[in-house]
Amino acid sequence: MITADRPLDGLIPEVPIGDVFEAIVTWSKNNLGPLVDTTKTIVEALTSGLSDLLLLAPPIAMVVVFAGLGLWLRGWKFGLGVLIAMGLVSGLPYWEQTMQTLAQVLVASALALLIAVPIGVLAAENRRFSVVVRPVLDFMQTMPAFVYLIPAVSLYSIGVVPGVLATVVFCMPPGVRLTELGLRQVDKEVVEAGESFGASPAAILGRIKLPLAMPTIMAGVNQVIMLALSMVVIAGMVGAEGLGSVIKESVDRLLIGKGFTAGAAVVVLAIFLDRVTDALGSRTKVAKAKRLTSHV
Amino acid sequence: MPAALSAHNLYKVFGRRAKQAVARLTEGRDVGGLDVTAAVADVSFHVEPGEIFVVMGLSGSGKSTLIRMLNGLLAPSSGRVEVDGTDLTALRPAELRTLRREKISMVFQHFALLPHRTVLDNAAYALEVARVPTAERLERARHALDLVGLTGREDALPQQLSGGMKQRVGLARALAAGTDIMLMDEAFSALDPLIRREMQDQLLELQESLGKTIVFITHDLNEAMRLGDRIAVMRDGRIVQIGTAEEILTDPSSDYVAQFVADVDRTRVLTAASVMEPPRSVVTTTSGPRAALLEMQASHTTAAYVVCRDKNLKGAITDETAARAARAGDVATVEELLGDLDVVTVHPDTPVAELIAPCASTPLPLAVVGDDGRLAGVIPRVTLLTALGTPEPEEATA
Numbered sequence: 057m058i059t060a061d062r063p064l065d066g067l068i069p070e071v072p073i074g075d076v077f078e079a080i081v082t083w084s085k086n087n088l089g090p091l092v093d094t095t096k097t098i099v100e101a102l103t104s105g106l107s108d109l110l111l112l113a114p115p116i117a118m119v120v121v122f123a124g125l126g127l128w129l130r131g132w133k134f135g136l137g138v139l140i141a142m143g144l145v146s147g148l149p150y151w152e153q154t155m156q157t158l159a160q161v162l163v164a165s166a167l168a169l170l171i172a173v174p175i176g177v178l179a180a181e182n183r184r185f186s187v188v189v190r191p192v193l194d195f196m197q198t199m200p201a202f203v204y205l206i207p208a209v210s211l212y213s214i215g216v217v218p219g220v221l222a223t224v225v226f227c228m229p230p231g232v233r234l235t236e237l238g239l240r241q242v243d244k245e246v247v248e249a250g251e252s253f254g255a256s257p258a259a260i261l262g263r264i265k266l267p268l269a270m271p272t273i274m275a276g277v278n279q280v281i282m283l284a285l286s287m288v289v290i291a292g293m294v295g296a297e298g299l300g301s302v303i304k305e306s307v308d309r310l311l312i313g314k315g316f317t318a319g320a321a322v323v324v325l326a327i328f329l330d331r332v333t334d335a336l337g338s339r340t341k342v343a344k345a346k347r348l349t350s351h352v
Numbered sequence: 353m354p355a356a357l358s359a360h361n362l363y364k365v366f367g368r369r370a371k372q373a374v375a376r377l378t379e380g381r382d383v384g385g386l387d388v389t390a391a392v393a394d395v396s397f398h399v400e401p402g403e404i405f406v407v408m409g410l411s412g413s414g415k416s417t418l419i420r421m422l423n424g425l426l427a428p429s430s431g432r433v434e435v436d437g438t439d440l441t442a443l444r445p446a447e448l449r450t451l452r453r454e455k456i457s458m459v460f461q462h463f464a465l466l467p468h469r470t471v472l473d474n475a476a477y478a479l480e481v482a483r484v485p486t487a488e489r490l491e492r493a494r495h496a497l498d499l500v501g502l503t504g505r506e507d508a509l510p511q512q513l514s515g516g517m518k519q520r521v522g523l524a525r526a527l528a529a530g531t532d533i534m535l536m537d538e539a540f541s542a543l544d545p546l547i548r549r550e551m552q553d554q555l556l557e558l559q560e561s562l563g564k565t566i567v568f569i570t571h572d573l574n575e576a577m578r579l580g581d582r583i584a585v586m587r588d589g590r591i592v593q594i595g596t597a598e599e600i601l602t603d604p605s606s607d608y609v610a611q612f613v614a615d616v617d618r619t620r621v622l623t624a625a626s627v628m629e630p631p632r633s634v635v636t637t638t639s640g641p642r643a644a645l646l647e648m649q650a651s652h653t654t655a656a657y658v659v660c661r662d663k664n665l666k667g668a669i670t671d672e673t674a675a676r677a678a679r680a681g682d683v684a685t686v687e688e689l690l691g692d693l694d695v696v697t698v699h700p701d702t703p704v705a706e707l708i709a710p711c712a713s714t715p716l717p718l719a720v721v722g723d724d725g726r727l728a729g730v731i732p733r734v735t736l737l738t739a740l741g742t743p744e745p746e747e748a749t750a
Binding site: 250342 | 452
């Protein structure tokens with residue numbers, strides 16, 4: 057029926073987007089039981105293993121380890137900054153949650169990169185694949201992050217696993233994009249040089265393209281980790297332990313002080329991870345070689 | 353001798369309707385409206401072993417596309433490329449890679465070095481691809497770096513080298529590969545003129561001892577003329593003329609080529625052999641002074657060259673000397689009169705530019721003497737001036 061305020065009723069059908077996704081999730085739940093169980097076991101083992109490891113030593117020892125890492129990667133100024141900032145965090149009542157969050161970020165990022173880099177390589181090598189992958193990445197990146205939690209919880213029930221897996225989906229796109237970009241930006245003539253001396257496609261990828269693309273890929277790693285950190289806090293809403301759950305509790309009960317304290321720990325963690333991965337990128341062989349100035 | 357490398361009716365057309373375009377081009381029809389780019393059309397040539405074959409053309413003439421078909425980096429739309437009798441276009445990818453490893457190496461315009469590897473590792477790259485054991489690989493790379501004069505820079509990174517040195521690494525990489533054929537794609541075009549010149553000299557020097565088969569792409573006519581044993585001039589994807597530098601200069605096949613060579617520094621391309629004239633007023637060592645005078649009279653000169661029976665140049669005498677000797681009657685042959693006049697001799701391959709100074713130093717025409725010591729021809733001053741001043745090739749030969 058056509059009425060004045062909704063003149064196109066009946067002409068444009070309502071696309072059942074929601075039904076489709078619901079059906080997919082329900083089907084997965086009914087048919088992918090073993091897969092769900094396996095991933096659950098693996099992710100649970102990885103995150104709890106890593107957070108146990110991070111909590112093995114007393115906080116102050118871990119602070120020294122982090123500061124040492126900072127010193128090694130970026131020099132004494134950054135090392136000192138890490139020592140002070142992490143030291144202050146270790147004085148807060150949320151050291152355990154901070155380490156749990158760090159473990160979740162690292163596991164989610166590692167899983168995301170494990171998937172993202174090969175996809176990025178395929179996308180760089182194959183135009184058609186790239187064209188197909190791009191809108192999927194757009195979807196993954198722009199779909200509001202909370203939405204991922206719904207199917208994740210429905211498949212894995214509440215806890216750390218749906219949080220980490222939703223994070224993997226959310227933080228993967230920049231890993232794919234920057235891997236593809238880095239590989240596409242490799243000097244065409246250098247690739248031709250490899251071909252002209254008879255190198256196989258695999259050898260060209262492994263010994264020319266990937267090393268030359270490494271600084272860009274490392275920028276992708278940095279982006280993935282930063283996105284993972286932002287998402288992990290949201291994952292606190294589905295019962296993943298860590299700083300996220302502290303923040304959620306503060307929001308629920310309007311605890312301003314507690315919320316800001318946990319938030320500050322997130323900030324310190326974020327800056328630390330950002331600077332460290334950035335330093336890793338500039339330590340690649342190619343980035344180092346580029347910094348050398350010609351002195352002839 | 354069979355050709356080391358040959359192209360047979362090569363076409364490369366970019367665009368969706370490439371096949372159709374090639375069919376039309378073969379019939380000599382226009383491909384307008386097909387939305388294709390015909391980069392190379394109907395190119396055929398043979399490169400002899402040990403030859404430097406230069407492909408010269410302006411940018412967009414298809415020369416880069418052409419060289420990439422010679423080692424299979426690009427597959428031709430139609431036509432064949434043969435390397436030592438193997439049809440490269442019929443090979444499977446793995447076979448093509450083997451052929452590249454064993455027979456053809458390439459030097460690139462922008463060097464195409466791996467920035468994160470040392471000079472030595474870059475030079476050894478081709479051998480690494482060919483899975484040569486490390487010790488032998490590094491040994492051969494060191495030797496190649498030695499050949500191009502980079503000893504002592506093995507551990508530097510490319511970024512630390514100047515452009516000329518980077519390209520030496522590129523050259524060393526190709527030399528270390530040990531292939532008989534080298535493709536050089538605008539190899540010296542990115543270098544500044546002085547360095548370019550130096551690299552050209554070095555390439556010619558290396559070529560003297562190594563005798564590679566080289567296909568050299570350039571847009572620089574002077575470079576083409578300096579390096580090329582033969583030159584192919586390309587225009588709009590087609591080869592418009594193939595010939596030696598002198599053939600192209602003195603006998604251009606079309607107005608396009610003539611225009612192209614108009615501003616070439618002719619004095620560096622033309623050689624003594626190409627401007628010399630047949631020797632006039634020549635006497636043998638056994639003739640008397642009177643015979644010499646007669647010869648000079650007949651050829652309207654004031655001096656005569658003296659040669660042995662086998663035409664080896666011995667010297668020259670002036671009319672004055674000959675006349676005095678004839679009056680005195682104390683010598684039997686002109687051989688005894690030699691010594692008071694220096695004959696300036698030049699080699700037939702000497703560029704015209706280098707004839708000016710010797711020409712100014714003697715009143716006699718320059719004597720052009722080959723490796724065998726025989727008098728091949730003479731260059732009077734007026735002939736040299738004519739060769740220098742002629743703008744049109746047609747007039748030069750007239």
